[in-house]
Amino acid sequence: MIxxxxxxxxxxxxxCQKCPRLSNYIKNVAHVKVKRYTHEKYWGKPLSGFGDxxxxxxxxxxxxxxxxxxxxxxxFTGDSSGDWVAKVLYDNGFATKSTSLKxxxxxxxxxxxxxxxxxxxxxxxxxxxxxxxxxxxxxxxELFLLKNVKVIICLGKIAFDALKSILGVKQQKFFHGNxxxxxxxxxxxxxxxxxxxxxxxxxxxxxxxxxxLEAKSMLSDKSVFSF
Numbered sequence: 001m002i003x004x005x006x007x008x009x010x011x012x013x014x015x016c017q018k019c020p021r022l023s024n025y026i027k028n029v030a031h032v033k034v035k036r037y038t039h040e041k042y043w044g045k046p047l048s049g050f051g052d053x054x055x056x057x058x059x060x061x062x063x064x065x066x067x068x069x070x071x072x073x074x075x076f077t078g079d080s081s082g083d084w085v086a087k088v089l090y091d092n093g094f095a096t097k098s099t100s101l102k103x104x105x106x107x108x109x110x111x112x113x114x115x116x117x118x119x120x121x122x123x124x125x126x127x128x129x130x131x132x133x134x135x136x137x138x139x140x141x142e143l144f145l146l147k148n149v150k151v152i153i154c155l156g157k158i159a160f161d162a163l164k165s166i167l168g169v170k171q172q173k174f175f176h177g178n179x180x181x182x183x184x185x186x187x188x189x190x191x192x193x194x195x196x197x198x199x200x201x202x203x204x205x206x207x208x209x210x211x212x213l214e215a216k217s218m219l220s221d222k223s224v225f226s227f
Contacts, residue, residue: 006145016119016120026046026120030042042070047074054148057094058149061159063127075114078100086107118135140166150218150219153190154190155190175189
């Protein structure tokens with residue numbers, strides 16, 4: 001069961017209309033759709049995070065995909081990025097199955113929680129700086145409520161910069177494989193598993209899997225968090 005505090009912030013997120021450009025865009029996408037999903041009913045609302053509220057692993061993405069999460073109603077569900085996320089989580093013991101196709105499909109997270117820097121799908125996957133800043137209030141609340149988190153994986157520079165801003169980290173820069181400790185937590189950086197990264201070879205499966213192997217190893221080594 002999701003704790004009442006996490007449930008409360010999730011309801012706030014779903015009802016949010018703070019960014020007119022994003023609100024209009026996700027509603028329009030849900031109405032117009034694309035040909036392959038013509039007969040499906042789109043979610044067409046902001047997306048809250050999901051997973052285990054007692055999780056020690058937190059994964060922060062960029063934003064829902066227009067025809068992925070914005071269609072299915074769950075982040076990293078029903079698109080190619082979701083395929084990569086589901087398989088790597090399952091392979092490393094953080095999920096109950098290796099595919100994430102739709103809500104209520106049996107895909108559940110184990111000791112992990114997924115959210116995003118921006119809760120609405122942005123046009124061309126490019127939220128504005130103002131939209132990121134506005135949405136960071138929700139990410140801040142999630143970080144506060146998910147009190148057991150020990151390892152945070154940032155998928156892409158936007159997610160990393162959003163987290164940096166909240167934590168007040170100034171010295172660190174984004175690059176794939178970067179990891180550092182801050183405030184009793186370890187932050188890991190990975191390229192986002194978007195098609196433009198996975199299909200071009202910028203992000204290979206071995207590089208991707210290594211990030212989650214490191215996270216699993218850190219969480220199994222209690223001495224890592226003894227500072």
